[in-house]
């Protein structure tokens with residue numbers, strides 16, 4: 001792969017580019033220079049990124065006569081709340097943000113989601129630019145325009161589709177992540193192989209050691225390739241079904257129905273990160289497909305073997321919880337993916353061949369989960 005790659009998200013009237021380049025955060029001024037009045041940007045970030053990444057980025061921008069005015073959110077999923085949204089919107093308005101300015105979202109999924117939603121509602125819609133700093137945000141949440149805050153009744157229940165005008169991905173910032181956070185993002189990379197690209201899944205199996213290995217040119221190339229393949233897959237799916245209406249974009253939810261139930265059971269806490277829930281959820285989706293004779297046996301084990309190498313949960317006993325199938329299915333019934341009283345499941349005919357199933361008997365899901373829990 002060359003040092004800079006560009007992937008286009010082709011959406012009528014609002015196409016945008018995703019730029020992937022090592023060191024991009026110190027080499028992006030040409031992408032930003034014309035995007036705000038008086039070369040003055042509002043930037044939203046969180047406490048962690050403000051410590052580890054913002055100072056260098058701000059110094060780089062200042063050296064190019066671009067002023068950054070930062071708003072710093074608390075770190076963590078709980079920051080996606082009404083109070084923070086209100087404070088953020090008032091701050092943006094007080095700072096005179098105009099519709100044609102581009103608000104910068106520098107951070108992980110939480111920063112991107114709340115900033116994108118604020119950009120959507122301020123002055124009936126401002127531009128925003130995603131600068132994702134976690135692997136999960138780089139390969140998933142920064143692309144595709146899903147923006148939201150959480151409601152007391154569930155995650156991401158208050159939100160909008162609002163596409164960014166540009167996504168800037170610097171894989172070298174991943175060095176600031178813990179191994180656990182990196183692994184959680186890796187689950188979403190693997191997801192693209194499982195959804196519709198068996199060859200890419202095999203590539204993940206062949207390159208996982210390098211991906212998590214020692215710093216160097218090989219690791220940088222492998223990480224950049226993984227990000228590029230992921231955002232290419234996501235861009236194609238989003239272009240085909242921007243607002244998740246036809247069932248195509250729903251494929252991106254592979255592992256999320258089982259995963260969200262596990263996240264709910266662990267209180268959406270640090271006990272189980274979102275990507276960890278998705279990892280276990282994908283194994284369960286394939287395991288259930290096998291149990292229903294939809295998929296040849298052995299696939300769930302193959303996926304579990306790969307994810308275990310990334311130190312992701314690969315059996316239910318890896319997750320600190322006491323539960324049963326009925327409780328987990330109860331959590332699923334509160335999922336926003338419910339439609340006409342039915343819960344669609346992403347299942348698989350094989351690795352790289354997933355499909356949306358609408359008529360799953362929840363009793364079968366309960367039996368399967370209870371078996372999985374006693375089989376540990």
Ligand code: GLY
Nearest residue numbers: 140144146249252
């Ligand atoms: N993360 C799922 C989607 O963007 O549709």
